Amino acid sequence: MPTSLEERELKLRELLSLLPNSPLYRDKLEGYDTSRIALADIRSLPLTTKAELRTAGAFGYLAVPKEQIAQYHESTGTTGEPSVSWFTLEDIATGGRQLRECGVNLASDDLVLIRFPYAMSLPAFLMQDACWATGAGIVPASGRTVVTPYPRVLELMKRLGVTVIAGLPREMELLAEAARLLGQQPSWDYPSLRAICVAGELLSDARRRHIERLWGVPVFNMYGSTETANIAVMCEQGVLHVREQDFIVEVLTEDGGHSVAEGERGYAAITTLSHRASPLLRYYNEDIVAVAPHRCSCGRSGASLTHYGRAKDRMTFGTTTLDAHDVQEAVYSLVPAPDAWKVIEQERGLHVLLDSHRSEQWSEESVGIQLSRWLRVPVTVEIAADGVLLDRDGLLRNVPSTKPIYIQRFARTADPVRELLDRGRELFMSGDYSGAKTAFEEAIVVNERNAESHAWLAAAYGRLIEAGNMQAKIKLLPIFENEVRTALEIDPLHPFARRMNGSRLLNTPESLGGNPALAAEEFQYSLAHGLDDADLWVQLGQCYVKLGRGDQALEAIQAALRREPDHRKARRLMEALQEEDE
Template structure:
């Protein structure tokens, strides 16, 4: 399939200023050997050609412009889409197991500006005939307390959000003296997107809200949704829409599967075709059979490669530390954490009530040492240290938290909902 589509992909890409400059007078051949010699496209390439240097269609054919959330080093990257790109994007999203219908009320609690995912969920919900609640994650009017009210009053059945959000809602509900489920009696599913989600955190969210949790993985510059879940809950990369490669950053070589940085070539993109684009995401990609029968690789998203830390001779990613934290028994009540690596040792900080602090420290330390070796430390902090509960009720701002950091000195600015002060590490 890829061999049939690649000539057209390279021809479309050659219509952009960037790839015309890179390829020369004509696009390269789509043979495996010549394709593998094409240099990787990077986020810096996109930034350097801002705004229109990557566009491969006439300006009149462009339907929308978006940017990434800017969480990678170097800032946001731009992305254009045609109307046809949007149809194809919604088709990919609808493949996932969220199964939206006209009986659903869908709360969209992700940013609408400037990323694509909010518009994608909104569009897919409307195509299904669902009622949409556009509870933008960056609106000053949409506090966490307000979100709880909407979940309850509008009988929301599906909520799309960063995986951090349902934990913040749960803490807010508890502060207000209610269980999370009391605010969401009809909630059947949370669609988690925008951050890696470990199996343990997924189980914790499902336990808190007594509902199913599904994952949508992607990024704005590639056309949003790169992967979705099959009926068995396995995250599959849409390899009929993207040609995936796994890059070993140490050797610069790529393989069809394995552990490394995800590189993709867009197979159907019109406005902004990308050839061998280095997403910067650390993944594990596998073609092992799945019970669903889909002929698509499974993908485990580990985090941003650049944000991994070196511990015990290996690179450790945020989802791996997260797995250890949320493997703690739910009755211990641990919701929030941060970790910092320095001089080969990892320190994990979590919030817990004093009555269970010793047990939390003992259990988590065993998990952290299994993961990152001896010499690692666990600090159990009083509730409200990482997430100020009173500010949680008042705040409306949500940024992606930086859970795992490294370097001399632990970072400040640990508050989840509020942006870090100017000049403070995030």
Template sequence: MHLPQIGDWTDFAGLAKLQQDRLPAVLAAAERSPFYRKRGVAPLAQQPLTTKQDLRDAYPFGLLACDRASLATYHESSGSSGEPTASYYTEADWADLAERFARKWVGITADDMMLVRTPYALMITGHLAHAAARRHGATVVPADNRSLATPYSRVVRLLHDLGVTLTWSLPTDALVWAAAARVAGYRDFPSLRALFVGGEPVGPARKARIGRIWGAPVVEEYGATETGTLAGECRHGTMHLWADRAVFEVHDPRTGELCAEGRGQLVVTPLYREAMPLLRYAIEDEVEVSYTECPCGWHLPSVRVLGRAAFAAGGLTQLGLEELVFALPDDFGVWFWRARADGHRLRVEIEVADRWRSAAVATLGAAIRAAHPEIEVTVVAVPTGGLVPFRLLTAQAEVMKPRGLFGAGEDWDKSLQYY
């Protein structure tokens, strides 16, 4: 299967032709799926949305469009918005998945050592980064963030001692590593050349703060277990949808209208999917899509992934609030925060050292009130360690294999507690 590469088209019209040329094969693949065979396959513009509930109802293999023996992997989503959904991929699917993930402007090479700090579990994220790094010859450090065998103290030791050059994690994890490194006394990580992040919305201010802390660029990507990577950053900081590998639309849930661009919920139709074709799959993430040319010259639509609105009237989003928090001066050292919305009242807690307590509370409170005067705001400062406790930063691995025979001075109460 030939996969298009950036540069195979010279403008948005060429990109649209690439999509249209591929769609007949996509529709034919969907007809091999029990779900779409029962629903019926129409030209894409007439096809109804495929929802997360459709995927749940079709569990586990109702969307399978190939022989079961052809499957390479089976996955399930995290279930953060309800019951998990199933997805599966062939080896050919994995070639597409890994190539999309590796579309990082800094590149992945055989000289790299890449620490993967996302789950090696039913979700695709850790396996995806691992596969992409190996296909490009990089050494992988599989530091799964759902394992008690790799606490934060061990992560920062690996980052420092191995000379890790690339990392893949949640944006928040990169800040927790920095806190753990500070506690452990590590001062420099000269080999680190980029931090790849995804899995949660992250705004320019937080990305810039993470980059300044680590002295390396922060490269964001966006995707889902059901689809793999859908978008990535160019060197100009614009997030581009991989529209040569999928058709993207924006859905207005109030009117039902689907458009190529604008603000609404993202809808995706993968163009190269053997095991599990998806037609107009509604991811339900709130986005803004634009077909404005970028200096990078990729001729791909840009996307902003937005957080959910906390206040219907004020329009305050998690991403918007995050921008205000990370606009605080670096000297304040505010890395961690949380907020609770209750009607038109908002309580924000920030972790800050005592010397900056008053200034940080006053500055952030004033910024939120200026941006959202209709919201009643309370900002509370908690001491360092109040939101991210020191025990999390310093804990050692507490994992052991099943064992029956112990020495006289050993703790045999853990004989069967292999966790």
């Protein structure tokens, strides 16, 4: 059944009444009148960042009494401090319900082998609840343990007639390779198997098709995290549908201040509408996603979601930006697809290590040419020696798997200015403009000739001016204008500095140097150089209104609404323009 707007509005009100029970949100939402917030107003509330969750600690965003807690979970923490979450019994049931919407359509005659790790991680327990709720039986063959090595899991699958496997995508690949080493053909030797469910790792379409070829059954993906539980599930048509009764998924620009256009890549901000124990508001989880409305023949109404990977894995070479999804699509499109692989970022391109039991079919030179063409960056290829990427002997012995590193980033020299800018932007996103201002000022102390630092400092002053009284506006405006001028003196072509200059020219009275025509040129320059969000189009529209160019103003506001349909200022301007036409 489609989720109604009224149901989502009610759930948002319930969430906003629950959040102040946690120490984090009690402080974070102080001064906000949340009783007046509707779905269309959610962008007026602050983002929640990973840094804030780490600072809050395990109990910092617990929103229910300890007596109501049923389970505690942590991520592996292999790439930093672990992510944590708390669950009531109701939360576990909600997570199970989310998974039951998967296109695998679990039934009482299914026997599901759960290969997700049971130690601390979340997916095994949600899958277990989903099975129990449908009457399906489970075989708890946890991964990454000496209790259930690969040969034993394969023996269990065959002897018990397992119909569904659920686990990490990598576990599905390793099980298939172990079966091959045992003289089996996975797509023929497990006739009871009808489907595979995966979660916990990035799964591009090419990787999903590869696993389907290995096992001869459909693969269904599930997208979520330890902090949020399951956000989207894949239907029978291969579409990841957002569970809109349980989540609001925003897709934002890198600074978190604006929405991107429907279907465009951006940074996810997740609001958990149904989670009780450790709810989250606009959680900026550092994942790159795209979300778009989707009329699907499966009958599910949730928007489609594409996951492109973590922001930490995003690589930029000149004008080419690569996400982990792009790399996966290229690697798994090779013939043969590799049994194991690793990409090493270099200063001007990529070095790719590949392993396959069919590696004699590869030529390092030809594969390098293919990958260079697909990824649009220079790629060198090395066929790895046996055991470097994959310990095949270990697959047949009692050796548990470990979390692989698929992308190894280039070890650049530490840049204190970049670290301060990143910290300042994170504070800016969370609504702490005074803290952001301090971080940007510290970046300028380290290098006063950095245009980006001055432009971001101007942005922080701009937000403080918006929120301040008349006395504060008079005091801060000259500082804002000076930072814009300084940024442009250092780098007159910097897009963000040009945008800030456009804001200065637009919002300053013409008698004091404002110029909407020049402001429009600055905004057009910013758009042409990669800054594309609803607020920027609104500002361009405001310029055209001041210049009396109604048709161009209308086009700009329409562009803003395509990127963010609920943008309040854009809607007001649209109504004003339509009234003028009447």
